[in-house]
Amino acid sequence: MRLLRIDIDRSPDHPTATRLSGVVRYDDPRGGPAEETYWYDVPEAFASSISDSGNPWLAGLLPVAVALGEPLVLSRPVDPLLLDNAPEQMRVWQFWSPERKPVAIEADVLEATGWPGGASRTASFFSGGIDSFHTALVPRHVPVDDLLLVLGTFDLVSGHDASYERVRAKMQAAADAIGKTLVPVTTNQMKTRMAASDPKHLAGGSMLAAAALALERRYARVMISAAADPRGFDSATGHPYLTALRSTRRTRFVEEGFGCSRVAKTEAVARNGAALAALRVCFMSGDETNCGECVKCLRTMVALEALGVLGDAPFGRTSLPASRVARVTVADERERYYYEELPAFCRERGRADLAEAVERALARSRRHDRFRPFVRWLRRFPVVGPATHRLEALVQDKGRVDYRPPRE
């Protein structure tokens, strides 16, 4: 797998943006294109910070190479620290998934003497969610300067230009309100082979790192909100150790908020009116809205309801009845982890009704675990399939579990 060349030029899709693109060729196309172009569009105001090194490409393409089992050859020189840590990144992935074997990396190394300076700003990845706002708002002696909004990955994978623009505008307003500079980066990562490189368990952190390193000349530090906490981590949450391995001598990646529970972060964010008004936690909507139906939205809504501020947040409701909460389906283990924080949180705030509703939902979801494979199998059949849905609706809400195209 080779990075053949990179280009920095005006974006053909966004007139006021500059595009960093890289043409990549695969040894084995595996039914897909033998070559494809990965790109990152940044507003012209930040174009002078675009990197021409191999660093964003080593960061972003490494998981693709590992997923394909192809050596990675880069046509641009890379930072020795990033290259030094690349084998350890691959060992981490292999530790979690033994079938993911490390690959060889071939690249020239940037001058190794001295540690380059020049960059001075701190960025934080910013989706407008609870973690993002918490990282942006926590008082620091080294404050966050820029909020990096990556358009086209994860929560916005089902979006399009119009929805991206609405998200950008909303996040711009939030950034202005909290005194930060919004730096939107649009990318086609999820329309390349990266999308098939297990973004949830393998490529996700690398995708973000690549977007940040595309602007490495600007940043001494890039903060990522921790998805895990001291209760544990896995390949889905990542690990602060892995995040740090993406650092270069100039640009350090650090995780923030590891020692803070999700509900504690929610409470901290809820104290800021601008953050609350701009909050977007939904992975399903593909735009600036929260669907209010998916399990992620609902868990945030429960916490905000317990805090008495749900009406100030953009979930389309001013209150959340406990009866609705009791019908939530929490099938995902990771989501259960966060839901388990809620009962104590709600009780401490005088909402025993919500606490009991969450407990009922969790207990029922666990009871149903053993039947899920069977029910999924039944759902393939006509008549029987729809009947299972109707039966399920008698006891619980399925919620929103799929991406739907956002409105134009």
Place this chain on the structure above:
Amino acid sequence: MSAARGGSPRRARRGGGAWHTRAMKLERIDIAPSPDRPRWTRLTGQVRYDSPQDGKDAEAYWYEFPDEFAGSLTTGGDPWLACLLPVAVEIGEPLVLSRPVDPQMLDFAGDRMAIWHWWNPRHAPVRIEADVEAGPRERGTRTVSLFSGGVDSFYTALAPRALPIDDLLVIHGAFDLMYARRAAFERVQAKLQAAADALGKVLIPSATNLLHTRLGTTDLAYMSQGSMMGSVPLALERRYARILIPSSVDLNWMDAWGTHPVTDAMLSTTGTIVAEDGLAARRIEKTTFVARSDVALSALRVCLFTGNESNCMRCEKCLRAAITLETMGVLERAAAFGTAKLDLRRVARMPLGDTDARHYYEELIVYCRERGRDDLSEAIARSLARARRHDPFRPLVRRLRKLPVIGAVARWLESRVHDPGVTWHLPQ
């Protein structure tokens, strides 16, 4: 004492509330020739506590290095924030530092305390009061790795790198050498010097009294060990862009740990990265990797308790390493393990009361069997099974051991079924 560097400092307080007059305070620091070691320099911090312990309300914490490295000693507050914060948390006193600290490290200090508190609610965060360095700092360029000569150390030192390790730092006063006499440390140093020379690295010997201060009474195993170890190279932070701490656990470790990859990394400053290394390798992988190196085999020292260059071959750590080396067929070439062969009976009589270490033995059972050493595999399995059977009785037995006569009887009865092992520093 050299002048403080950087721009004008800002006074900072982490934790809000009123300034504290009653607090644990780093009152001043001094840099002077070592009173104990000719041609060494000592960095001393005078610390005063609000609540005395054993009649002592003040004591000196110090670090020593050979004179040739003294020019890199910091006059800043970073090593002191690193090593004193767990003490402040343990005793519940606000921490006041008389030297300015790095702003990033100060930010991370709050995160460190949050994690300690998560692990143990008794370790509540404390206020920190310190000036913050506001100007650009002098930046080192070298990479150092802590180096005890153990498996983790050698794994980090031997791994091929695009950005090489320059220095290897050995600490007279770290847990494995906290009671070591000077002569014993010098033997250790000589052995590690030979290894460093063979690897093309600079060996930095150092000494510290940290574990003989109040820091030594904190929860080293599950909170403060990393703070202690990381603070030593931070005393030379002007030399280093990167400090590596060889990881003692792997990615399966989910619990509290005194030298945890997350909290250790939070010792980083804007000028110096502090990071653990080798977290993605299991202990067996590290041992087999290290054992392929003749340099490492000649100097490998894994024992925490001899306080010298040898391995006792009685403690859990020594036996675990010896089992792996024996299975690889290289134990006889590991000079620090002596000439005695690995006694199978001793393996079958290992106490294995430490539940944190048992997963290593579960891996070893499979490893030995896969390499045709069913004898070792079965011996380990017997020890593990017996240890698990004994678990419900351990609290009672610990209580019985404290009683006269009954305690002796309890120990005699134990010796009928397993070896007592070595769990504390051997007499020097």
